[in-house]
Amino acid sequence: xxxxxxxxxxxxxxxxxTLIPDxxxxxxxxxxxxEIWFGTHPGSPASVVESGQTLTDLREGSxxxxxxxxxxxxxxxxxxxxxxxxxxxxGFERENAAGLSFDAPDRNYKDDHHKPEMIVALTPFTAxxxxxxxxxxxxxxxxxxxxxxxxxxxxxxxxxxxLVHLLRAHGVKAVFEAVLEQRGNLGEVTQQLSQLAKLSAxxxxxxxxxxxxxxxLEELYPGDPGILVSQLLNRIELAPMQAAELPxxxxxxxxxxxxxxxxxxxxxxxxxxxxPKHVDIPELMRVVDFGLGENAVLEPKQLSAGLWVYPSxxxxxLLYRVEVSGANLLADVELANEAIVLCTAGxxxxxxxxxxxxxxxxxxxxxxxxxxxYSFSGSGTAFLATS
Numbered sequence: 426x427x428x429x430x431x432x433x434x435x436x437x438x439x440x441x442x443t444l445i446p447d448x449x450x451x452x453x454x455x456x457x458x459x460e461i462w463f464g465t466h467p468g469s470p471a472s473v474v475e476s477g478q479t480l481t482d483l484r485e486g487s488x489x490x491x492x493x494x495x496x497x498x499x500x501x502x503x504x505x506x507x508x509x510x511x512x513x514x515x516g517f518e519r520e521n522a523a524g525l526s527f528d529a530p531d532r533n534y535k536d537d538h539h540k541p542e543m544i545v546a547l548t549p550f551t552a553x554x555x556x557x558x559x560x561x562x563x564x565x566x567x568x569x570x571x572x573x574x575x576x577x578x579x580x581x582x583x584x585x586x587x588l589v590h591l592l593r594a595h596g597v598k599a600v601f602e603a604v605l606e607q608r609g610n611l612g613e614v615t616q617q618l619s620q621l622a623k624l625s626a627x628x629x630x631x632x633x634x635x636x637x638x639x640x641x642l643e644e645l646y647p648g649d650p651g652i653l654v655s656q657l658l659n660r661i662e663l664a665p666m667q668a669a670e671l672p673x674x675x676x677x678x679x680x681x682x683x684x685x686x687x688x689x690x691x692x693x694x695x696x697x698x699x700x701p702k703h704v705d706i707p708e709l710m711r712v713v714d715f716g717l718g719e720n721a722v723l724e725p726k727q728l729s730a731g732l733w734v735y736p737s738x739x740x741x742x743l744l745y746r747v748e749v750s751g752a753n754l755l756a757d758v759e760l761a762n763e764a765i766v767l768c769t770a771g772x773x774x775x776x777x778x779x780x781x782x783x784x785x786x787x788x789x790x791x792x793x794x795x796x797x798x799y800s801f802s803g804s805g806t807a808f809l810a811t812s
Contacts, residue, residue, distance in 0.1 A: 426795045427781045429474040434458035441499035444683040449788030463765050463790045464492035491742035493765050493810040494686040502679045503700035504651045507540035508712045509673040531703045535692045541739040542688035543670040546663035550682030553658035555720040556597050578620040598715045605706045607650045615648035634660050651698015668723040674714025685808050689741035745809040747801050754802040764793040764811035771805020
């Protein structure tokens with residue numbers, strides 16, 4: 426079975442009005458086009474082009490274990506982390522028992538699943554992922570303290586000095602929590618962050634690439650402690666076709682760019698800042714894994730001519746990239762489970778061992794099932810998601 430599927434773009438405020446239309450040739454809506462979902466998640470199930478039914482209905486109500494997305498960020502997303510399986514199940518049951526409706530603004534858990542995820546860049550892609558080493562943050566903050574002294578920013582100087590002391594004594598976890606808990610002291614925090622933004626703008630030689638984000642973040646989210654949290658995180662720059670994977674407990678925020686994202690079929694997000702949405706600091710602190718190592722940029726591994734796999738530790742998904750041309754086609758690619766294929770460049774024809782065939786153009790996707798072997802031909806690039 427090969428069935429073309431489609432979906433409409435979700436208009437989250439951080440989305441881009443141009444990235445998806447310009448890259449995929451999809452008609453612009455005039456509103457932000459943040460994400461297009463290809464999967465069965467009830468928040469936005471894909472529909473089958475031929476019949477108009479949802480992909481979930483085609484699968485007789487069964488959910489896929491993964492969700493494939495196009496993601497286009499023109500503005501930073503919230504600082505966030507995702508729960509483990511055990512945390513998601515416990516949180517979902519706890520909120521159900523408390524009688525929280527699924528659309529309640531203070532609900533943390535929309536389902537009982539974890540949400541590991543991976544982003545593959547289609548354009549240069551910037552993200553904040555994981556915590557910087559303690560020594561790097563100390564050195565960075567000490568330099569900022571000296572600069573604050575030169576500009577007579579006493580409030581910022583005192584705040585950073587306290588955080589350096591806390592960092593040396595108790596580590597990143599204590600600093601992360603202390604910064605988030607400033608949320609209730611809006612006036613003082615707003616003044617600190619205003620000084621930090623002015624400091625960033627005043628410096629010809631910005632000490633940290635993260636510091637260059639502060640004026641934009643301060644304009645978008647004035648007084649949000651997440652702006653200071655951004656200075657604790659690693660800034661990652663992905664080149665096209667490079668990837669990053671975010672396991673449970675990883676603190677991150679996408680900043681800008683276009684990518685293909687794959688994740689477990691969940692919508693559980695614990696936010697820590699850069700958002701007007703609900704922030705539950707105690708629950709976030711339970712979810713964050715402060716023992717995670719540095720998040721490395723992932724390079725795809727070539728399996729054969731025209732076929733790459735993105736190494737993943739997740740149990741819920743596998744992501745491949747297919748590159749075909751007149752000189753190279755892929756035959757007899759074996760898939761043990763259902764899959765979704767998304768064409769991101771050119772034109773890719775997909776055929777299966779039962780004789781079905783569909784041609785996908787840039788921005789088009791298809792659901793694959795009930796066959797063991799698949800072939801790919803044409804001239805283009807596609808991402809193949811399966812479990």
